[in-house]
Amino acid sequence: MFRRLHEGATPLPFTFEGEAVEGREGDSVAAALLALGHDATRETGVSGAPRGPYCMMGVCFDCLVMIDGVGNRQACLVPLRAGMEVRRQRGRRKAGA
Amino acid sequence: MKRLSDVASLREGYDLAIIGAGPAGMAAAATAGGRGLSVLLLDENPGLGGQVHRGVEASPLAAVPALANVPGAGRALAQAAARAEVEFLPGATVWHLDAARRIGVSAGGAARMVVARRVIIATGALERPMPIPGWTLPGVMSVGAAQTLLKAQGLVPEGRVVMAGSGPLLWLYAAQLVAAGHPPALLLDTTPRANWRAALPHLWDFLRSPYAAKGAGLLARVRRGVRVVSGVASLAIRAAPGGLEVAWPGGTARADRVLLHQGVVPQTNLAQAAGCELAWDKAQACFVPRTDGWGETNLPGIAIAGDTAGIAGAEAAEASGHVAALAALHALGALDGAARDAAAAPHQAARARWRRGRAFLDALYLPAPGFRVAPDEAIACRCEEVTGAALREAVRLGATGPNQAKAFLRCGMGPCQGRMCMLTVVETIVAARGVAPGTIKPLRIRPPVKPVTLAEIAAMDSTEAERAAVEGR
Structure with missing residues (x-):
């Protein structure tokens, strides 16, 4: 869990895995998820292992999520916007699924 | 500075494009603006600052007295860049650069190619990977990542935080957590004791450098408030009930979060994709692009400034950004050789001053082979x-x-x-x-260097010749 040292910023409502949650103005999507206690934000494409943001600067790609239906978004680089629908990116696609 | 909001507002061509708005990129923009040339500054983040000066334009730490000085260092530079006559596209991902200085850039879900007569690559550094068992587990992240959350959002980790690794940033962030009243539970220092022997010949230069006093203060503040275990020779992290467990020879510790760091290395992907030559740097144990004193690479018109050309820190990066911009102005005919040399002299002196002492840090903090x-x-x-x-x-x-x-x-x-x-x-x-x-040759990097959707590429403007080639006419 991460804690905010300063609570002044404007709340921004969004959803994570369909659940209504709240971040703050100035958050990246990854920062908002970490502040909500979500350390695991994707499952890998090889083994399906859980992963979460590692570098927070756009180089590791471990924070990939689905945002508004679009996959492979780098949560650490995307500024949070009100009303975003964010989902975990789940592993590899299964044939026929 | 004119802030652009989408790729449609970009011109087709620029005299100078600067990729990266950290210390080197901001300095290059500040120097290159206002000389009658078209200058474009691109960065992936929402504002100026890069990683080291993250959030410098609107810091959440301004309201936190103990850390209010954190964004201070980059403020004057960010203001100088913001005053400069340049165009700035934030939130821009550069996914292509080639020797003809064509730049593929994507922002807000749309892509565009622009051409520049000169390019300055200022993509900075990234943290050296620390491949220990368990470093991919959720709850494990880099120290730089945690510091980004502090600088950009004012977030601090809660619970039992274990920090492990070596290098200046490890101690700086630990000191910031102490100042914030949230000290880590444990710091595992992996600096090999044998490194002192390699570092000692550089000690005198280090003691005369601006880093010495700052570093000594940091170490003292952290050691007063945090349990430090030195000489840690190996590490493993595993998932444990309700959290993580860190193990090293002689101990284990439970952790809610583990933060790893062992120095930084140049971020060279874009330079590599363009065709810049790299060489292995033994002292920093990483590949470094070949550049001359002006930042020029083997590719005509493409220069590199800042830590991408070899790790030397934020202040040296700032100086090298000014120097590379002056070289570009000269090459573009906006400055004669004498004026360039006169303007560059103080920046070259600053760069030399800030490089002094780095050899000591490089030798002392070179991670042991077991961690590389x-x-x-x-x-x-x-x-x-x-x-x-x-x-x-x-x-x-x-x-x-x-x-x-x-x-x-x-x-x-x-x-x-x-x-x-x-x-x-x-x-x-x-x-x-x-x-x-x-x-050994480094990895061959090909464009796109960052993911871009096919839809974005398909929607880009194409020339008649390109359409003819695809349609078989």
């Missing part, structure tokens, strides 16, 4: 989940370097395009083969 080579059970390539054991098996089967290992195992082929694994793969392979890293 992936152990059998540790993941070297996070994207494709390739372990140290798999790499050694590939070497046994005939892989000689990262480009062969990529064909064997896909390491370097995932979304990060080798950013997180190349150095580990190279060092693991050379250790297995018993050869020197300098004898």
Whole structure:
């Protein structure tokens, strides 16, 4: 869990895995998820292992999520916007699924 | 500075494009603006600052008295860049650069190609990978990542925080957590004791450098408030009930969060994709692009400024940004040679001053081979989940370097395009083969260097010749 040292910023409502949650103005999507206690934000494409943001600067790609239906978004680089629908990116696609 | 909001507002061509708005890029923009040339500054983040001056334009720490000075260092530079007559597109991902200085840039879901007469690559540094068992577990992140959350959002980790590794940033962030009233529970220092012998010849220069007093203060503040275990020679992290467990020879500790760091290395993907030549730097144990004193590379019109050309820190990066911009102004006919040299002299002096003392830091904080080579059970390539054991098996089967290992195992082929694994793969392979890293070619990087959707590429403007080629006319 991460804690905010300063609570002044404007709340921004969004959803994570369909659940209504709240971040703050100035958050990246990854920062908002970490502040909500979500350390695991994707499952890998090889083994399906859980992963979460590692570098927070756009180089590791471990924070990939689905945002508004679009996959492979780098949560650490995307500024949070009100009303975003964010989902975990789940592993590899299964044939026929 | 004119802030652009989308790629449609970009011109087709610029006299100078600066890629990266950290200290080097901001300095280059401040120097290059207002000379009658068209200058474009691009950065992936929402504002100026880069990683070291993250959030400098609107810091959440301004309201936190104990940390209010954190964004201070980059403020004057960010203001100088903001005053400069340049165009700035934030939130812009550069996914292509070639020797003809064509730049593929994407922002807000749309892509565009622009051409520049001169390019300054200022993509900065990234943290050196630390391939220990368990470093991919949720709850484990880099110290730089945690510091980004502090600078950009004012977030601090809660619960039992274990920090592990070596290097100035480890101590700086620990000191910031102490100042914030949230000290880490434990700091595991992996600096090899034997490094002191290699560092000692550089001690005098270090003591005369601006880093000495700052560093001594940091170490003292952290040691007063945090349990520090020194000389840690190996580390592993595993999932434990309700959290994580960190193990090292002689101890274990429960953790809610583990933060790893062992220095920074140049972020060279874009330079590599363009065709810039790299050489192995033994002192920093990483590949570094070949540049001259002005930042010029082997590619005409493409220069590199800041830590991308070799780690020297934020202040040296700022100086090298000014120097590279002056060289570009001269090449573009906006400044004669004498004026360039006169304007560059103070920046070259500053760069030399801030480079003094780095040799000591490089030698002292060079991670032990055991932390640069992936152990059998540790993941070297996070994207494709390739372990140290798999790499050694590939070497046994005939892989000689990262480009062969990529064909064997896909390491370097995932979304990060080798950013997180190349150095580990190279060092693991050379250790297995018993050869020197300098004898191995770095990973061949091809565009796009960052993911861009086919829809974005398909929607880009194309020339009549390009359409004819595709349509077979």
